[in-house]
Structure formats: C-alpha cells, structure tokens
Amino acid sequence: MAAVFLVTLYEYSPTFYISVISLCFVVTAAMVLGWFGFDVPVILRSTDETESNLPTPEKKMVQVTNPFALELGSGPSSVSEGVAVRPRCLEPCVLSCFWGCGVNALQGALQSHQNGPRLSIPRLFEEALQFQYHHCQTFQVDGDDTEERHTQMPAELGVQDFGLLPRERYPLVVVLTLAEPDAREAYNIVSSVTVIHVPDKSYGLSTRTLFQYLLTTQGNMYELKPLFMSGEGARPSTGALDPNQRAPPQATPQATAAPIDGEPSPAADDDNDEDDVDEEEEEEWREGKGRDCVVCQNGAINRVLLPCRHACVCDVCVSRFQHCPICRAFVMESFALSQEPTATQTH
Helix, strand or coil: CHHHHHHHHHHHCHHHHHHHHHHHHHHHHHHHHHHCCCCCCHHHCCCCCCCCCCCCCECCCCCCECCCCEEECCCCCECCCEEEEEECCCCCEEEEEEEEEEHHHHHHHHHHHHHCCCCCCHHHHHHHCCCCCCEEEEEEECCCCCCCEEECCCHHHCCCCCCCCCCCEEEEEEEEEECCHHHHHHCCEEEEEEEEECCCCCCCCCCEEEEEEEEECCCCEEEECCEEECCCCCCCECCCECCCCCCCCCECCCCCCCCCCCCCCHHHHHHHHHHHHHHHHHHHHHCCCCCECCCCCCCECCEEEECCCEEEECCCHHHHCCECCCCCCECCEEEECCCCCCCCCCC
16 A cells, blocks of 8 residues: 555655655654664654663762862952952961962972872972972961952062963962861861963963862862853852862852941942842852753752763753753763752653
C-alpha cells in the first residue's frame, strides 16, 4: 500500500516526492541521534523525554571558611597616583602590597609554598619572592575594619610604567596574611594572593583583578574564579573558588559597608539605598531565594555547571541537560551551592 502511494506521488510531482522523502529521512535521523544522546534541535526532540541518558556527574565539594576578602577601592588609580584597596577579613590580618613584583618571582614563590615553608607571614613571602619587587608597603587591619587603604610607590623610585606586553613584572600584588598565631592554627587558609593590574602610560586598561589565589596549611593553592549567576541584574560572584580544584571553599566572608561620617548628601543616600539592595540580594542568594531556575522557573538555583561556571538551574533540572542552557557549552559535571535538602518541585 505504501509502495503504491509513493509511486502515485512520484507520478503526480517528482519534486514534491523528493521533498517528502528528504523530510522523513531528516526526522528519522534526528530521532535516532537524540535517542543515543547526541545534540539535536529542541524542536525535533521527543516531548516525552524527561531525563538525559547520561546524567551530569556531581563534583564532590568540601566547604571551608575563607577569612580573607579583598575589593578594589573607589577613586582614580594609576601607577603614579597609587591604588585604594578595601580588605574585609574575619580576623586581624596584615595587608602587604608589593609594587612591581616579578612574574617569575611570584610563580616561584607560589611553588615554594607547595614544596617548602608555608607562606603564612609577610616575612616568608618576601623571602620567597627573593625581594624581586620595587616597593613593599604593609598595613595592619583589624577583623571588623573595612576602611580603604591607599598604597602608592614612592615618587623617588621614578617608576612611571612597567613597559609593553609581555611584561616581566606585575604592577601590584596584594597579600593578606593572618596576624595572630592562634588564628593561623584555626583556619585551613593561611594567606590570600591577589594580582592587580594598574593603568600606566604604556597600558591604560582600567584597574582590575587579574588573578586570586588562596594558600592552605597543607601546601595547596587554589585559584579563585567567578560564578556567573543568572537572573535579572545578576552579577558575577567574585568570591568563588575554581570548582575544578580540589576541595575548594564555597564561601567568602561578607561584610557591610563602613558608615560615612558627617551629614549624607542626596547622592550618598542613593548610594546607601543601592548598597542595601545589594546586601538584600546577597542575603537572598545565600539563603537560596530570589533567583529561580531558568528552566522550570520554580525551583531555587542551586547548581553550578562546569566548566562554564554558570549557576542557572535547580537540583531537579540539572539532570535534564547535557549542555548549559545559557551558553550551550557541554556540561562535564556540576556541584551544589548548598547541601541543604530542597523541597520536592513540580515540573
């Protein structure tokens, strides 16, 4: 019966016959590829498909407390005028600013932490750098102190820029270490290393953080990388460790902005309102509220997809995709932002 229909169709219109056969072939091939887990357009997938044949592997995480956090301060910054930084620490710490630190010297110091004495105090870090820097400036910071510190190279050094790319020196390396011996024994993380680009005459790119590392008492080194959160007005979370590293911490210390002395102006009132909104958003994020899964729009976002680091799906929807819903990158594995049990969700 099918053969008679095809022959009749061919006699009626050879072009229409070829089109029908081609369409049937494409649909059949798409269904077969989708059944075996290959990526096909969503419109060609079966609506009855509920879960991927290859569930996303879960990366085991270990949560630790990070006593250090560092933010870039306000105001203009340059090699000649200096830079403002704002430390936010859970314990009293020492802020060390190394201007013109050698690239090879810093890499050697980080390697020495893994193979030699732990870089838990500024003196050990200076020795590990072999004093290959132009200027070092230190500040004592209390645990509840969130004021900005302004660091600057002395004018008599005559350093105006660090040359063209590729450079042999980083403009600024900021190191945070715990000031009290008891605190060093209480925390697994002993120091934080932040590499900062500072604009100069040769390279005018605005001030920004290039790299951030955390050094542990076991001699491990973890690189901090942002998590990209979905949702309206979402901003990258700058305090997340690289999830591809072993046993990375998942939290950084949070602190409120320091009050401004004197009578606030209307502009200051607007800034304070924005700070209040930001703090509320951060609190909602830590509590698993305020941001819904981009797939079901019902469950709270609790999964970070690797290696793209998009935090955009809930615990239920993470098993339904082999590609990130945001960037379409292939998902190798994922980890949970919170280990608390979530309520059953209906999709």
